[in-house]
Amino acid sequence: MAYTIVATEGNAKSADFDTVHGRVRTPVFMNVGTVAAIKGAVSTDDLQQIGTQVQLSNTYHLHVRTGDRLIKELGGLHRFMHWDKPILTDSGGFQVFSLSNLRKIKEEGVYFQSHIDGRKIFMGPEESMQIQSNLGSTIAMAFDECPPALADRDYIRRSVERTDRWLLRCREKLRHLNTLEDTINPSQLLFGINQGGIFEDVRIEHAKSIGALHLDGYAVGGLAVGESHEQMYRILDVTVPHLPKDKPTYLMGVGTPANILEAVERGVDFFDCVYPSRNGRHGHVYTNKGKLNLFNKRFEKDLRPMEEGCGCPSCRSYSRAYIRHLLKAGEMLGMRLCVLHNLYFYNTMMSEIRLAIRSGSFKEYKKNKLDSMTAKEN
């Protein structure tokens, strides 16, 4: 399990991260498949074609439906979903935030009400680790609380302290689980999560505190939840330098292509976001000339591909007019073609970013990319 920085340019870095499920080249965009599937009828075979390196799945969602014990019994998540490359599982911490009307947070953990059938569920650090161990993902995320962007300083402090205590319990539990005979992945890695809202000193203090724990990677969480882009970039500016440099840095849930370029420049090398898949399902597609909403009438007779010259499976065969028709007709194929294109766009951008950093031209690449994407010629 080695993390090797291959090239740097300013604070931007490109690294090779070796795991039991193969090498991850960073910066990387992980494709989000919350319930062990990328929404929009995207298969593992598709992912090979569009250059996916890592898939992300979710602890909470797989726990409440289908169940981690069943998945373990069936040989773990990799075998279950026929994917032999790295998988990162989110801990369920974010669901504390996103399903906040259904939860109660206490020192021992969180009491949820299942969004599926309403039954009461308890999840704390140990439970989250147990579930992730059952799933056998490559990387397990620590169980944290992601407080709202507007939470006051006092709440954030107490929340971060609790998240810190939870992190120790996570590490302890996972160490134990990794030694068990029947564990699916005895090499399962653990990433800690930095919190602190938009308070720089809390962020820095927390970064130092988790950095001392010798974890396998470090994430910055609690961003892109309502604060401005400027605030997010400022937090990255002050936080990332305090995270261990010999471990991967992961910015959770971010973001737009522009967000990613800015974060790469600040030293982040792992990303994930629902944008390409969710927006794809809603007919919003990314191109080098800006975002298109294929529901728009102006594409009614547009026989061009979503992006001219694009090598994705959708653009190689289908027109904007056809995809618009499919979307308006509610056909799943429409969503699928858009999602494939968007993931290809993101994955390709990351590949270009890696090349740029490795050839010392990232700054120029970033500028050109941002300029062209805001051109809006379509």
Next chain:
RNA sequence: GUGGGUGUGGCGCAGUUGGUUAGCGCGCCAGAUUGUGGCUCUGGAGGCCGUGGGUUCGAAUCCCAUCACCCACC
């Protein structure tokens, strides 16, 4: 042919003891969406209330005629 019913934005409807800018759902046109509940939310356009006449200060609403469609009976 006789009797009854219905005609209100693209579609389906609400609104009739006559009263300020005629509503709603869907659709349409746009915009949001950041560790995903195939959602959700926010705006916008669009109607001479079947047609013609009448009563009235005022008609989608009352009266007459007419046209179209539906049902029943012949």
